[in-house]
Structure formats: C-alpha cells, structure tokens
Amino acid sequence: MSITLLKGDERLPLYQRLADLLRNEIKSGARKPGDRLPSENIIAEDYGLAPGTARKALAELVNDGILERVQGRGTFVRRPSFDQSLFRFFRFRSKGSGQEVPKSRIRSRSVKPFPDHVADKLAQPRKSDGIQMSRLRIIDGAPVVLEEIWLPLEPFRAFLEIKTDDLGDLLYPVYDACCEQVVARAEEILTAEAAGKDAARLLNIAVGEPIMVVDRLARGFDGCPLEWRRSRGPAKLFHYQIEIR
Amino acid sequence: MSITLLKGDERLPLYQRLADLLRNEIKSGARKPGDRLPSENIIAEDYGLAPGTARKALAELVNDGILERVQGRGTFVRRPSFDQSLFRFFRFRSKGSGQEVPKSRIRSRSVKPFPDHVADKLAQPRKSDGIQMSRLRIIDGAPVVLEEIWLPLEPFRAFLEIKTDDLGDLLYPVYDACCEQVVARAEEILTAEAAGKDAARLLNIAVGEPIMVVDRLARGFDGCPLEWRRSRGPAKLFHYQIEIR
DNA sequence: TAGTGGTCTAGACCACACT
C-alpha cells in the first residue's frame, strides 16, 4: 500500500481525514456550489485509498448536506436551500396550494449606522455605517411578515446601485449577481414578543398581540457573516412542528 | 449465493429490506429499548447476506436514531431521549450550570371528560372520561412552565392509585413502572399566544404577555397515542436556535 | 459505448469490552 497522502491527525480514520479535507476545500471556496467533484475512483487513486474508503467519506458529506450524488452524473457541491428555514412555518399559503415565495414590498433602503447588536453580529465596528432595508412580505394582498435587513457596506456597496424595481422577491440571488457574495449557510433564532405600535399597524393586528420573531445571520463559505435580518409575523400564523424519536 | 430470506419489494436493495425488517421488529415491540441485537456477522449469516450488507442496514438505523452501536459491546435498541424536545429551549437553568430537570408541583389530578380536541388526538371517543393533571414546573422557586396533561383511562387506571408524593419530576418512568406503557416517540408543535388570566397568575407575569405553547403527543412503540400535554411558559424565557446549511 | 454512482461480496486487521 502506498503512503497516505492525507494530512491531519494520524489517529483519525482515513475516510475522516478525506472528508475533512474536502469539507475545507468547499468552505474555503476552492469548490463552489454546483461544481462536480472527481469520481470516487479518481479521488481514491489520487490519495492512495481504496474506492470504498473514498466512498465512505463522500457518503458522510452527503449526509451533512454538503454534497449531492446523482447516479450516472457525478458528485456535486450542493447549493444551500432554505427549505428548512423557520420562516416556512409561517402559514402563508396562497389559497389552495403552498410553497410559493410571498411577494415583497420594499419600504425603505438607506445607509445608516448599525445598531450595536447588529454591528456585533456582522463583525463590523460599532457606530459604523451599514445598509438597512425594510420589507413587508405579502400574500393575497395581506401583510404576513415584516423584515428588517442589514448588510455591511463592503462588499455590498454595489447593491445600493440596483433600482428597487429590479429587486425581486428573493435577495440572495441578487447578492450573488451584483456583489459576488454567496450565502452558504445561516443560523436562525426564534423568539416571541408583543407587537409594538409600528409592527401592529404594518401587520394589521392589535398592539400587544403576540408575534413570532426569527433572527437570521447568513454566512458565506468562509463563515464570514454577510447579512443579518429580523422577520416578524403574527404568532397566530405560526405553527412549528418537530418529531422526537 | 444462497436465496435471499428477506421479503418485501424485490426491487429494493437488500440492505434496505433488512433495515425495514428490523425497523418493524422494533416498532412492533418484538425488540425493546436496551435490547441487544445479534452481531452483524450473525445477522448476515441468518439472512444469507455479506457482513458489509448487514452493516449498511445497521448504519442506516443508527442514522435514524433507532439503534446505538458500541464498539466491543454490541448493537442496542436506543432508548428515546427527549434531548431534542422544544421544551429544553425554555431557558431555565438553575444559577450556574444547566441541564437539570425542573421541580414539579402537581396542582391537581382527576378524572373528567376529555375536551374534544384532546379526545381526537388520543383516539378516544368524544365526551369519554380521561385522566387530567396540572403541574407547575419550578426553578429556584420561580414558576417557569405550566403543564396540562391528559391520559386515556385505559391503560392508565393504575396511575390513579399512585400517591402524589410518589410522583417524581419525570412521568414517563412512572408510566412504564405502573402501567407498562413506554413512550417511544413524540410529536411537538410550537405556537405562541397571549397569557390569559390564570396562566398569568400562575406564571407570575402580566395578562396579555406573550407565552410560548408546546403541544406534545407521545406515542408507544406501535404508534398508539399515550399522552397529550400542553406546556406554557413566558416567551421571554424561550430561545430556539437552528442551523441552516 | 464509456463513465458515473449504487449495490453487494469476502475478506484482513484493529480497538475495545467483558470476564
């Protein structure tokens, strides 16, 4: 057997070391979403492993949701999907079907100083300027979610040049197209609070009614924070279900 | 190669059919939590498979959280743990550490007719009698969660004989000990509402303050519903976090 | 037809737990 070409802790199994290596290549951006990886035989050959060992490493990454394998086509770096976002538990379905993206109405977009808690999340200096946006998401003409979005000025300066009319209902593709920033993952936190005056008016509910609050911090491949947003919707529209085994 | 001894859809791979078979044995109660399975070699032999194939089936069940494997000891049916319950996102930690089970104060226990929505969940006839219990969970002397619990009269009649003082802070072990009912899994649903008069008084918050509501339907191995409970706590103590990849 | 991943086999060797 040839010498192992994998670095890392020698006590770890080979398939682990290979998985870590590939994970890092993806994190660092050396491999981007949609890229095809070499076949398992090629990978195995390259690192002096048996195909089964390479296969096990790939299986682990598939399990982590980082890779996707399609029989006959190859192994691909998975594009992040927000299918599991807490957001989808707001029960907006346009009458009948489900699944659609709610329409957005942009209420404002401007450059102003970050609130301290946002600056901290985005790893920006306190009191420095950022881009703030406020949107209302609407289904069948009824407001369902109010969003406050913050971006660092760099690298999102080009985002300010885009006409509001050209912003669709999804922002992440715009970040990619105009600023070459790709959201790779995110953390979400769910809390609840009583509706304040402004939120109540915009969401068309009574002051003091409970609302669900979802804070999301979106990150790039390198883990660098890209966007912070807070989404608020009436609690009566929210319904989150999990399984315990 | 010997004939396959596995039933099921012949188009499915062998490891899938074996996994399905074992899953059913566990669901039906033929194998109970804590039971040790035969070694992978024995299983492989029994069904005329290669060890690697049996291994893959077992790996799948480990991934599903149904089995647990310990090197040198064997493969075991996993006991359900409520580590992932939404419940743990109520931020009660006794000063300092975390992790403890909050103390319970039983407020009442009696036999009365199910509310319709509870009867439906527990698959009992509407208007029939059930066991109702109300508890307050307490940390450091402060009330944190109010619970309403419903059980079907059968098979829980023996539960009524137990002295309140003998009920600890955890109920599921009691169900097992006195009624031979084991909770195998559960579904939880999270919503929020404004505190009513009673809840506010018991939880020591203002009327109208938002509270988080977790409904849980616990089931036995056969999927039969065993217990329904609704837990309510102040939203300000609740903080739920997820990762999106 | 060539190349990919998916299934399955049949072993060798190691680390760990019991007793």
Place this chain on the structure above:
DNA sequence: GTGTGGTCTAGACCACTAT
C-alpha cells in the same frame, strides 16, 4: 482470550447518464 464493532481493501456487477 474471545467476541464485538470500526476501518480498510479489492474487487464484481448493476442502473443510469451522456455522447
């Protein structure tokens, strides 16, 4: 020491995709 699961190898054959 014996038996368990964990790692790793080296292949065969199949199903699917692209050309």
